[in-house]
Amino acid sequence: MLCDNCKKNQATYHSIKKINGVTTERHLCYECHLKQAEKESDFNGIGELFSGFKNLFGLPTHRNVARCGVCGTTADEFLETGFVGCPHCYEELSGVIMPVVSKVQSDTRHTGKSPNGKKGNAAAEEYEELRRQLDLAIESERYEDASVIRDKMRTLRGISNE
């Protein structure tokens, strides 16, 4: 199924809302859902993290039927408990999980140890990724983000200089 919004990417986020008896379906890809979640989180605040808060704020409750194809955990289950069911959930339910990850960790990219002990060129890779993000941030005039990214790049340079 393709994303309702961009009609380019595969939809990984699915929600069904019922308002006054009218059912609205929404199927979005990860990027489009992230944008949407960002827009909504501006007034939801941390309430987006766990659905318990949604009721507290009197926001419309919608059922999220997305399901991990490997372990069967649903997006709703994750939003209620804060736990995923298996390692694959992170990809299968990325549209729902990744906004939470970037909120609780304020990061979406690992930079530490890996199981084989080799760090490889993780730092160089991350640096490239940051440079890409920086260009994007400047392009879209998100100057505060850009300065945060620049700080990260500085830290990274400091570490690789040692």
Added chain:
Amino acid sequence: MNKALNNIIISSRIRLARNIDGLPFPEKVSADKAALIPRDVYAALSGVDTYTIYRMNEISETDGNVLKEKHLISEDLLRNKDTGAAIINESETVSILINEEDHVREQCILPGFALKEAFTAINAVDDAIAKKVRFAYGEKLGYLTACPTNLGTGMRASAMMFLPGLSIYNSLQACVNAISRLNMTIRGVYGEGSDSVGYIYQVSNQKTLGVSERQIIDAVETSVGHIAEAELKARDSLKTSGGDELKDKIMRAYGILTNAYKIDSKEFMQLMALVNLGAYYGYIKLSDREQFLKLITNAQPANIASLSNKDLNGDERDVFRAKYVSKVLSTITKK
């Protein structure tokens, strides 16, 4: 500062969260598959050190609580009677919790301010296990964990701190606010929230993704340093303003701990905190800090029951505790 830090930082702990590749996380995995994990991890560690395996379905309630009071296992693990297990080394510095929130949680606790040393030790354990067991890992998100709050490094670095000065001055909240900006969190170790019995608190990192293990350790060390500095100032002004009244309170606490016939664990913790502060001020001479800290653990309910080697009811336990505490304190302290 170093000697002072020894009075403030009780112990340092590093914990790494890991999961086995190809299996659902503990909440979703089938019991028969989960039951195989302890054996695999135990086998991976044979030859590295001498380890003992404790299965939660075999351990007695007292023995389980003894391990919990020593911070070697958690309440959550203790409750997983089906598949929970702990693999603990002989010196009880390393414990590996199996089938808790994640399949494998490796932790090392060392006395004093020793986060780097604890990391070196647990990192070696992690490498040894990773040689035999494939962990769930993704290039982007690092070690994959049951809760997104542990993603990436899966690492929690923490220091257990004795903070009477900041607690008495009600300055802990300010400290909490200051370090929450560094992505740190602080919680009471005994009892609830910020009103910890015995003024003992744990400071740890919150962020685990997008930071390296070394950055986490640096950040926790920095935070602990700031808190310790504030604590020392608070203790100085406490001594000035408290004067003879404070000294009297401390010496009375010492008197009770060395002479009482019967004492419960809460009163014990409160009085021990005062004696600990008295040792810092030099009112009480302490010859063996390690034994002193061990006494805090040994006087907890399950440990006291285990040390008595008898089935004691609550009152008998308090009598035994008083006798035990008085004996240990008399050998390691002097007025």
